[in-house]
């Protein structure tokens with residue numbers, strides 16, 4: 001790892017990730033890296049393994065093979081007595097997870113806590129930040145995502161767009177090195193998509209490192225520096241977003257892009273294919 | 278308010294009521310503890326724990342309560358004495374009926390509470406547990422900060438139900454000579470030869486406990502539900 005001192009360590013580096021569910025090979029050798037301030041868009045049809053990729057990165061799913069490095073730190077894996085692969089050190093995984101801010105398609109806010117409580121929960125109980133300080137930070141974030149008037153509201157009383165903005169604030173509160181966003185607007189009514197995209201756009205502006213799974217082509221083009229197109233568990237195409245999105249090489253990606261312009265979100269919601277999380 | 282002439286046994290009934298409530302509360306506390314333990318067992322990754330939890334709920338729910346009470350009160354001390362005698366010790370054990378009653382009722386309703394907690398755990402949206410893990414919470418934190426607080430909310434209606442059946446089941450302890458409400462009423466009824474009066478009075482008192490419990494339960498549920506859409 002000490003090889004080239006001038007080359008900055010990637011904020012996130014994934015090499016040769018494999019994941020199978022039963023007989024289904026979901027990821028078949030995926031490698032990617034994101035340097036600081038990179039915004040990487042991940043696209044692909046429903047079921048192509050986008051969520052699985054993000055979930056493997058923070059070990060919510062355990063990859064069958066491959067390496068994950070966060071800020072240069074390799075997540076150590078081992079095999080248990082039954083030959084099952086798993087993290088060698090649970091505490092390392094917990095530590096690494098605090099550095100990866102996850103935003104879920106279905107928000108997954110804790111429903112027994114108010115918006116503010118959701119945001120300060122992990123900073124206080126996981127990072128050990130003093131309550132007063134956590135609250136001050138949360139207030140700042142709430143202003144940023146435009147939710148300050150909802151600080152004492154329970155998630156059930158929010159719109160989807162508000163929930164997702166609260167979830168983004170919750171992730172930001174950990175001051176993560178990399179944000180992982182899994183279709184942050186796919187579960188939203190069309191009129192609520194804009195407010196969430198605007199918040200994410202602002203994060204890109206301030207130089208956050210992000211991996212965003214999205215079907216919003218226009219958004220990906222505007223916000224991301226690189227786009228990765230996943231197909232059947234491998235990276236079928238990748239490059240600068242303008243190139244991948246405006247000059248796709250493969251027919252598959254061309255077809256995907258022409259189908260996606262507009263109709264894809266509605267369709268994936270109707271099919272409900274990957275909406276479970 | 279109708280008036281019942283209790284022929285001076287009112288005080289005794291009152292003391293019986295107090296004791297019933299004490300047995301009930303203590304047994305309920307134990308049932309909740311056994312219930313949490315049982316639910317933990319059912320979801321444990323250790324096969325032995327799962328097996329034991331399954332055995333527990335099956336046996337306890339399958340055997341009549343009365344038999345279990347007599348088994349604990351008369352059977353366990355005898356068994357221990359025999360075992361001790363076998364090992365060459367002379368031992369006399371007298372189980373306090375209050376303790377025996379609380380343990381048995383707690384054990385029995387712990388099995389029902391296990392099922393309540395099991396259902397409550399399953400009712401927690403998986404995504405919320407996953408979010409907790411994704412934010413770096415370890416096992417203990419996830420349980421303490423996300424699982425338990427949410428489980429309570431889903432478990433409350435079921436636990437309320439367990440409590441109401443449990444409080445009625447405490448009447449069975451009268452069989453092991455504990456002067457709770459049922460036995461007090463029985464004694465008074467025999468002494469005065471007025472069974473209707475005393476059993477009727479006792480029913481009113483049991484009913485009273487139930488009504489008060491329902492009111493309290495409603496309050497608690499409203500409080501616990503404050504984060505839900507209806508709340």
Ligand SMILES: Nc1ncnc2c1ncn2[C@@H]1O[C@H](COP(=O)(O)OP(=O)(O)O)[C@@H](O)[C@H]1O
Pocket residue numbers: 021024026044045046047048049050051052053274
């Ligand atoms: N926990 C799981 N168990 C079994 N199959 C799964 C699981 N998670 C995902 N899959 C399957 O893996 C494939 C990829 O899923 P996913 O990563 O969610 O795709 P995407 O997010 O690209 O739509 C799908 O066919 C899905 O059904």
Ligand SMILES: [Mg+2]
Pocket residue numbers: 050051052182183274
């Ligand atoms: Mg998905």
